[in-house]
Amino acid sequence: MIALRDVGHSFQPSRWLFRRLSLAPAQSQITAILGPNGTGKTTLLRVLCGTLAPREGERIGSDAVGYVPQALAADQGLTALDMVLLGRSRFLGRFEAPARRDTARAQECLDEVGLSSIAGQRYDRLSGGQRQLVLLARALASDPATLVLDEPTSALDLANQGVVLRLMGRLSRERRLSILFTTHHPEHALAVAHRALLLFPDGIHVEGPAETVVDETNLARMYGVPVRRVALTGEDPSAFAIVPLHHLRKTSAAATFAGVPE
Numbered sequence: 001m002i003a004l005r006d007v008g009h010s011f012q013p014s015r016w017l018f019r020r021l022s023l024a025p026a027q028s029q030i031t032a033i034l035g036p037n038g039t040g041k042t043t044l045l046r047v048l049c050g051t052l053a054p055r056e057g058e059r060i061g062s063d064a065v066g067y068v069p070q071a072l073a074a075d076q077g078l079t080a081l082d083m084v085l086l087g088r089s090r091f092l093g094r095f096e097a098p099a100r101r102d103t104a105r106a107q108e109c110l111d112e113v114g115l116s117s118i119a120g121q122r123y124d125r126l127s128g129g130q131r132q133l134v135l136l137a138r139a140l141a142s143d144p145a146t147l148v149l150d151e152p153t154s155a156l157d158l159a160n161q162g163v164v165l166r167l168m169g170r171l172s173r174e175r176r177l178s179i180l181f182t183t184h185h186p187e188h189a190l191a192v193a194h195r196a197l198l199l200f201p202d203g204i205h206v207e208g209p210a211e212t213v214v215d216e217t218n219l220a221r222m223y224g225v226p227v228r229r230v231a232l233t234g235e236d237p238s239a240f241a242i243v244p245l246h247h248l249r250k251t252s253a254a255a256t257f258a259g260v261p262e
């Protein structure tokens, strides 16, 4: 498995994004990473993947990590299936072409994210959400022990958010993958994650069972907005919504402008 011991990183002198951060994600465990914009979530994922050396501390382990970035520009002309096949590159020799089994595995992974019908379409012409799902399929095609996803639901509609959350649950249960993902949706963390890591704007972090640390107090402190966890009556007893109290009030200006009586 991959683990971090006492890592810290800063891009500017004496402005640490995080410090003394340790993580030891277990097999079959899902960890959600939450924090306001710019607190270092993507930076931490890069450290986890081994593509960025931390200023302090160490990354331990050499298992294969599948990384799903937020977005990726593609060479023109690559199809969705070509993109997923890139995930097989760690199994191929330097100038070796993918074998039939690699193509079959890539197709299987596209199917897993519900996109087998667009296998032949050009990746650079897909929608943002479709690209996000193709990148997830690419990571799966590398058959990783650890899957690291950067805001995997950010470009997805409500139904596809559910597809990805359910898929993460299934991969952790059935394939025993260790999964880490960043999100701006606390309810997604509570729905699927066993553990949660919260990055606060002052460089402090908290890690623990998701049910314990993703609470109203920590969310309000982290985002600087009061937050309520509201039970949804008439639903499953565990169904709830996380509601930020922005105290917004619409004016009637637009309706008046359009000549619509109030």
Ligand SMILES: Nc1ncnc2c1ncn2[C@@H]1O[C@H](COP(=O)(O)OP(=O)(O)OP(=O)(O)O)[C@@H](O)[C@H]1O
Pocket: 011, 017, 035, 036, 037, 038, 039, 040, 041, 042, 043, 044
């Ligand atoms: N290569 C880099 N060089 C200099 N500064 C960087 C670099 N990469 C990120 N940063 C800075 O580090 C900080 C954290 O960036 P990061 O992308 O990790 O935040 P994040 O928590 O993922 O944000 P968001 O929620 O907006 O995606 C930001 O201030 C960003 O500008």
